[in-house]
Amino acid sequence: LFITFIVVLVVILVSHSVDLETEDYYKKDIAYQTEISSMENANTLTEKPVILMTKTHIVVQISPKRKLTNMQLYFNRPNDEKLDKTYQIEGTNTFTIDKTELNKGVYKLELSYEFNGAKYMQKEEYYI
Numbered sequence: 001l002f003i004t005f006i007v008v009l010v011v012i013l014v015s016h017s018v019d020l021e022t023e024d025y026y027k028k029d030i031a032y033q034t035e036i037s038s039m040e041n042a043n044t045l046t047e048k049p050v051i052l053m054t055k056t057h058i059v060v061q062i063s064p065k066r067k068l069t070n071m072q073l074y075f076n077r078p079n080d081e082k083l084d085k086t087y088q089i090e091g092t093n094t095f096t097i098d099k100t101e102l103n104k105g106v107y108k109l110e111l112s113y114e115f116n117g118a119k120y121m122q123k124e125e126y127y128i
Contacts, residue, residue, distance in 0.1 A: 038112065038121035049111060051124055058126075060095040060111065068113040068120075073097075076108040089113075102128050 028035075042048055047063040049071075062068060071089035083103050089095045111122045 034119070035121060038119045039123065041118055042120040042122045045115075045120065048120070048122065049113070051109060051111065051122070053126060056099055058097045058099065058128075060089065062089075062093045062095070064093050066115060068115050071111070071113040074110040074112070075102065076110065077103070077105060078108060079105070099128055104128055 045066075047066055049063070049068070050061045052059040052061065060073060062071075073087040073089060073095070075083075075085040075087075077083035083105075085102065087095070087097065106125065106127050109122075109124045109126060113120050
């Protein structure tokens, strides 16, 4: 019984996939200080973009007083990179995404943008 247990355990462990969260994980790790600075910049804003979750949509509301550039909304699905999505946000103060475009599960959202030459980033985690 013990030998059978060990053989089954080895087969299960060998067949289990151990993928990194992203392919360029190590490159992102090196640039992590820039990411931290961007997140700190976003925390200092008084009127930063707001990400809302409704029953049917995900809504990004941007203050019309701020002229944000290079806005990008990235949905990272930690367990399946094929389900990752990226959206460019341009020329609108309200950006909506229909939840039916996304598979159910946990997503890490990253909203990155620039304002007055500085980079900003907001990170949140949602279950869709």
